[in-house]
Amino acid sequence: MTQISKAQAFREASFGFLTQTLARVFDSKMRAELKKAGIDHRVFANLMMLSEEDGINQRQLGKALKFPEYSVSRNLDIMVSLGLAERRPDPDSRRAFLVYLTDSGRETAQRLPEIITRINDEVLEGLDAQERQQVIGLLRRVMKPGLENMS
Amino acid sequence: MTQISKAQAFREASFGFLTQTLARVFDSKMRAELKKAGIDHRVFANLMMLSEEDGINQRQLGKALKFPEYSVSRNLDIMVSLGLAERRPDPDSRRAFLVYLTDSGRETAQRLPEIITRINDEVLEGLDAQERQQVIGLLRRVMKPGLENMS
DNA sequence: CACCAATACTTGCAAATGTAAGTTATGTAA
DNA sequence: TTACATAACTTACATTTGCAAGTATTGGTG
Numbered sequence: 001m002t003q004i005s006k007a008q009a010f011r012e013a014s015f016g017f018l019t020q021t022l023a024r025v026f027d028s029k030m031r032a033e034l035k036k037a038g039i040d041h042r043v044f045a046n047l048m049m050l051s052e053e054d055g056i057n058q059r060q061l062g063k064a065l066k067f068p069e070y071s072v073s074r075n076l077d078i079m080v081s082l083g084l085a086e087r088r089p090d091p092d093s094r095r096a097f098l099v100y101l102t103d104s105g106r107e108t109a110q111r112l113p114e115i116i117t118r119i120n121d122e123v124l125e126g127l128d129a130q131e132r133q134q135v136i137g138l139l140r141r142v143m144k145p146g147l148e149n150m151s
Numbered sequence: 152m153t154q155i156s157k158a159q160a161f162r163e164a165s166f167g168f169l170t171q172t173l174a175r176v177f178d179s180k181m182r183a184e185l186k187k188a189g190i191d192h193r194v195f196a197n198l199m200m201l202s203e204e205d206g207i208n209q210r211q212l213g214k215a216l217k218f219p220e221y222s223v224s225r226n227l228d229i230m231v232s233l234g235l236a237e238r239r240p241d242p243d244s245r246r247a248f249l250v251y252l253t254d255s256g257r258e259t260a261q262r263l264p265e266i267i268t269r270i271n272d273e274v275l276e277g278l279d280a281q282e283r284q285q286v287i288g289l290l291r292r293v294m295k296p297g298l299e300n301m302s
Numbered sequence: 303c304a305c306c307a308a309t310a311c312t313t314g315c316a317a318a319t320g321t322a323a324g325t326t327a328t329g330t331a332a
Numbered sequence: 333t334t335a336c337a338t339a340a341c342t343t344a345c346a347t348t349t350g351c352a353a354g355t356a357t358t359g360g361t362g
Binding site: 010011012013014015016017018019020021022023025026027030048049052066068113116117119120123124126131132134135136138139140141142143144 | 179219
Binding site: 193219221222225244245246247 | 348349350351355356357358
């Protein structure tokens with residue numbers, strides 16, 4: 001029986017620690033791959049989300065991705081300047097915008113799944129197919145409860 | 152049967168997306184709690200890691216947490232300036248330092264588990280005890296393979 | 303031992319991020 | 333109908349980060 005200190009057991013058993021650490025790995029790999037593909041790494045999460053659902057406002061976009069709203073605001077500025085997305089006035093509220101992908105944004109978004117899949121496969125190499133399904137299913141459940149939004 | 156677009160199924164099935172999103176949630180909650188506790192949020196990961204194991208060099212510290220080495224370097228500057236850690240020369244190599252917590256660092260580190268546990272419980276509220284064990288176990292396995300280190 | 307590559311760590315600079323405060327528009331309730 | 337809180341979004345400023353290039357030391361190879 002190998003000796004494991006309390007602290008070690010604790011850190012390795014922290015869900016937050018684990019997700020932060022793995023998120024760093026995913027992020028740095030994504031940056032490198034997106035650079036190769038000529039896609040701006042700053043916008044990939046929003047791009048992916050909008051390709052799933054457009055015509056939502058910035059708040060909703062931020063909530064889905066757990067991004068603070070100032071971050072959505074800035075990322076959208078970038079996407080608009082790159083011609084990937086556009087803000088249209090919300091007919092129901094003059095203070096909100098509805099966000100839509102442009103054709104170019106949609107085309108760019110289509111190139112993402114291949115990259116994301118490849119990197120996920122790299123990161124998940126230690127798990128078999130069933131375990132991958134399992135961990136993904138559990139993480140999705142963690143997301144569900146709403147997890148009150150960011151600042 | 153509710154209609155789910157391919158894109159949605161895809162994003163929600165991306166391990167990387169899920170960990171990044173959940174890491175953002177954990178991070179923002181940790182920041183708020185650490186601020187209340189008067190602990191510098193920049194150093195908490197290193198502090199926790201070092202309370203588990205000291206006397207390692209900066210490379211090893213970075214590798215364990217998947218931090219790039221420049222980040223370890225700067226975080227240690229902060230920890231040293233706050234009196235939480237110290238760099239001692241490595242007797243085996245003049246280019247390396249061995250990092251140790253000070254007494255103050257150790258005391259501070261002792262206050263972390265309570266905070267981390269509380270936030271993990273908040274984030275994981277959607278899962279029962281068994282599922283928590285399960286997801287943590289799987290995430291640990293993902294960490295294992297080495298996941299070649301950062302830049 | 304002379305060379306070159308790799309290791310361990312640091313740093314200048316540009317880019318990105320968090321905080322807090324701002325604007326404008328809506329909802330509510332006296 | 334005015335007043336006051338909240339919603340949706342933006343921005344100035346300071347802090348933090350990533351990248352790329354730097355130093356110094358060590359390990360190997362001919």
